[in-house]
Amino acid sequence: MASPQQINDLQDAFNRATVSGSPGAVSTSPSQSFLQNQFRSRALSVSKHTKPLKPFSAGDMKILLLENVNQTAIDIFTEQGYQVDFYKTSLPEEELIEKIQSVHAVGIRSKTKLTEKVLAAAKNLVVIGCFCIGTNQVDLEYAASRGIAVFNSPFSNSRSVAELVIAEIISLARQLGDRSIELHTGTWNKVSAKCWEVRGKTLGIIGYGHIGSQLSVLAEALGMNVIYYDIVMIMSLGNSKQVSTLNELLSKADFVTCHVPATPETKNLLSAPQFAAMKDGSYVINASRGTVIDIPSLISAMKSGKIAGAALDVYPHEPAKNGAGLFADELNDWTSELVSLRNLILTPHIGGSTEEAQSAIGIEVGTALTKYINEGASVGAVNFPEVSLRALDLDEENVARVLYIHQNVPGVLKTVNNILADYNIEKQYSDSQGDIAYMIADVSGVSAGDIKSLHDELSNTPFKIAIRILY
Numbered sequence: 001m002a003s004p005q006q007i008n009d010l011q012d013a014f015n016r017a018t019v020s021g022s023p024g025a026v027s028t029s030p031s032q033s034f035l036q037n038q039f040r041s042r043a044l045s046v047s048k049h050t051k052p053l054k055p056f057s058a059g060d061m062k063i064l065l066l067e068n069v070n071q072t073a074i075d076i077f078t079e080q081g082y083q084v085d086f087y088k089t090s091l092p093e094e095e096l097i098e099k100i101q102s103v104h105a106v107g108i109r110s111k112t113k114l115t116e117k118v119l120a121a122a123k124n125l126v127v128i129g130c131f132c133i134g135t136n137q138v139d140l141e142y143a144a145s146r147g148i149a150v151f152n153s154p155f156s157n158s159r160s161v162a163e164l165v166i167a168e169i170i171s172l173a174r175q176l177g178d179r180s181i182e183l184h185t186g187t188w189n190k191v192s193a194k195c196w197e198v199r200g201k202t203l204g205i206i207g208y209g210h211i212g213s214q215l216s217v218l219a220e221a222l223g224m225n226v227i228y229y230d231i232v233m234i235m236s237l238g239n240s241k242q243v244s245t246l247n248e249l250l251s252k253a254d255f256v257t258c259h260v261p262a263t264p265e266t267k268n269l270l271s272a273p274q275f276a277a278m279k280d281g282s283y284v285i286n287a288s289r290g291t292v293i294d295i296p297s298l299i300s301a302m303k304s305g306k307i308a309g310a311a312l313d314v315y316p317h318e319p320a321k322n323g324a325g326l327f328a329d330e331l332n333d334w335t336s337e338l339v340s341l342r343n344l345i346l347t348p349h350i351g352g353s354t355e356e357a358q359s360a361i362g363i364e365v366g367t368a369l370t371k372y373i374n375e376g377a378s379v380g381a382v383n384f385p386e387v388s389l390r391a392l393d394l395d396e397e398n399v400a401r402v403l404y405i406h407q408n409v410p411g412v413l414k415t416v417n418n419i420l421a422d423y424n425i426e427k428q429y430s431d432s433q434g435d436i437a438y439m440i441a442d443v444s445g446v447s448a449g450d451i452k453s454l455h456d457e458l459s460n461t462p463f464k465i466a467i468r469i470l471y
């Protein structure tokens with residue numbers, strides 16, 4: 001086992017080779033042209049027969065993009081003719097307040113805080129795109145109360161996580177982490193004892209959602225048997241089989257991997273009794289959320305040899321930024337004990353961190369924002385009722401789409417439909433979530449002159465939060 005000094009030396013050498021950009025460093029990343037080709041074809045395309053709608057009274061769409069949002073999103077917005085104001089970083093609060101005043105949409109990642117104070121300054125804002133998974137940097141409730149929909153991208157990185165887990169399964173079975181660190185520090189240790197092929201072994205997946213099911217397909221391609229446990233009955237992919245209890249999974253699997261959300265039920269889902277129920281010499285992987293595994297119990301199970309190896313990508317407390325010395329006992333008091341274990345792969349929450357995932361996030365959120373701006377479709381919004389109407393046909397003339405966001409109180413639709421009653425309501429859909437409700441209606445027989453009066457009348461209704469008309 002490498003000494004702490006050897007590990008430090010190794011870390012210094014590694015930093016010199018990567019962080020400072022060694023001239024001889026070789027990039028193994030796929031070329032930009034590969035990424036562009038792969039994702040361009042999936043970018044938003046408007047059907048030839050679909051009537052493009054434009055907003056009444058909003059002028060040119062202005063979108064503020066912060067924190068180096070992916071190019072795929074910029075391409076989508078510029079193709080739509082939106083005015084894009086792009087920044088590589090987040091902005092200081094005062095500057096953000098100034099910039100947000102006039103824009104219709106804003107795209108951020110995790111660093112920009114869209115607080116009530118910031119959002120209160122936004123006079124024209126209709127939608128926020130979080131080009132990431134989390135949305136707790138946005139005051140979602142306040143945004144909803146102002147009629148501002150918020151979108152994120154929860155599933156664009158599922159494949160990236162599944163591939164990392166595949167890499168970890170093989171790495172643990174072959175003790176790759178230990179062999180690599182030994183050789184980096186000068187120790188030749190050619191061993192085959194307790195090193196295994198994964199073919200024919202059983203993978204137990206806890207949580208068969210977006211990531212778990214992708215992983216299942218990949219693992220079967222490696223010749224593994226796959227079983228899974230989920231609180232919901234889910235149709236299996238390939239030859240994988242759902243088991244009815246967690247204990248059944250634990251007692252049968254050679255590798256156990258967690259892909260559940262962080263909920264009160266999944267807190268310490270794997271703790272001392274669960275490790276005891278596992279096969280001797282089995283392996284544990286967690287790339288879901290840090291609360292799912294009770295790490296002190298894992299440490300004990302690994303020390304006793306019950307668990308032969310583990311890979312962790314997530315932790316109860318994680319540093320807020322990159323830097324040396326941050327993953328320490330001050331953060332989680334068991335850290336020094338954990339890092340001393342053998343056949344333990346530790347990664348800094350990189351499961352979803354790939355170029356492909358970033359491109360896919362750009363497309364997913366960019367498309368959601370565009371559909372909301374152009375069509376009013378709020379499907380996938382995190383703070384808002386999810387409503388959508390099919391697009392209008394090209395040959396539909398004198399049709400206007402009314403997007404009406406209002407407080408969820410009795411009588412509102414009666415008032416609105418009285419105003420719309422002079423026209424033919426072709427289709428209408430309404431839904432509510434908590435205090436907010438959202439109605440879309442396509443009304444025909446509306447001349448250009450009618451739109452202004454329709455807009456004025458609907459704007460003056462009680463309980464209205466926001467209104468847009470597309471035509």
Ligand SMILES: NC(=O)c1ccc[n+]([C@@H]2O[C@H](COP(=O)([O-])OP(=O)(O)OC[C@H]3O[C@@H](n4cnc5c(N)ncnc54)[C@H](O)[C@@H]3O)[C@@H](O)[C@H]2O)c1
Nearest residue numbers: 207208209210211230231232259260261262287288351352
């Ligand atoms: N490491 C990373 O970088 C990274 C990246 C993306 C997602 N994640 C995390 O991975 C986890 C899974 O993500 P996903 O996209 O597959 O989620 P998902 O919502 O698609 O799937 C989760 C599955 O877990 C099941 N489940 C919920 N509670 C359960 C319980 N108590 N026991 C068994 N099954 C339960 C659900 O029914 C669902 O099928 C999440 O915690 C997510 O935050 C991590």
